[in-house]
Amino acid sequence: MPVISQKARRAKSCGSSVGYIKTHHVAYLPEDQHRLVGMLRAGQRTPVFCMGTTWSRYSWYLRLPGVRASLWTGIVRCEATADLAPAAAIMLANVTTAVLPRFASKNHKDPRAPQNLYPVGGLERELRHRLGDQQMLYRALRVAAGMQRAELPL
Numbered sequence: 001m002p003v004i005s006q007k008a009r010r011a012k013s014c015g016s017s018v019g020y021i022k023t024h025h026v027a028y029l030p031e032d033q034h035r036l037v038g039m040l041r042a043g044q045r046t047p048v049f050c051m052g053t054t055w056s057r058y059s060w061y062l063r064l065p066g067v068r069a070s071l072w073t074g075i076v077r078c079e080a081t082a083d084l085a086p087a088a089a090i091m092l093a094n095v096t097t098a099v100l101p102r103f104a105s106k107n108h109k110d111p112r113a114p115q116n117l118y119p120v121g122g123l124e125r126e127l128r129h130r131l132g133d134q135q136m137l138y139r140a141l142r143v144a145a146g147m148q149r150a151e152l153p154l
Contacts, residue, residue, distance in 0.1 A: 003100070003117070016088070018096055019057075019079035022115040024072065028059065037061045038071030045078075045097045048090050056082035058089035062097055064104035066114030074104070074114045 002017040027034045028051055037046060042065035051059050057079045064074040078096050080089050104114035110121050131137055 003096075016080070016084070016092060018092060020100075020117075021077040021079065022112075024075070024077065028077075037075060040075070042066070042074065043097065043101050045093060048086075048093045050082060052082075058082060058084065058086075058093075060093045060096075062100060064114040065101050066104055067107055076100075076115055 003020050004017050029037070029046075029049070033046075040046070040061065040063040042063055045060050045062040048058050048060045051057055058081075059077055059079045061075055061077050064076060066074050068074065078093065078100075080092050084092070100117070103117040103119060105112070105116050105118050105121055107113045109118075110116050112121075128134070
């Protein structure tokens, strides 16, 4: 089950992949149901619902384990393409509920815990390591940008 840190629309071609949304800018449920999301316990999810905004997809909310600083701490929204049969979307929701909490990061390891999953944090660390010193890279980019600007005709 590929988990893609973005909305399912961009992951649509990946079949049974799951879009993984860590921040919540829009309330997709009616107010009374939206309030219930904050009452989920660690490892619980909402029922799967179908959303049809500018594009259709299945979605569900899941609470990851961790320190609960507010009602929505640890809540992620998962999405799957509406091309799936409803039973397949529910099965995918069940799998994410069983699997994703195991990868939830801890506060002492990641300030974005628990939403930033351990494999994602590990990949980010590895990429930063391979890029080298950030300040040196930043200076090199500024020098290169300055050279290009100096070469522009007046």
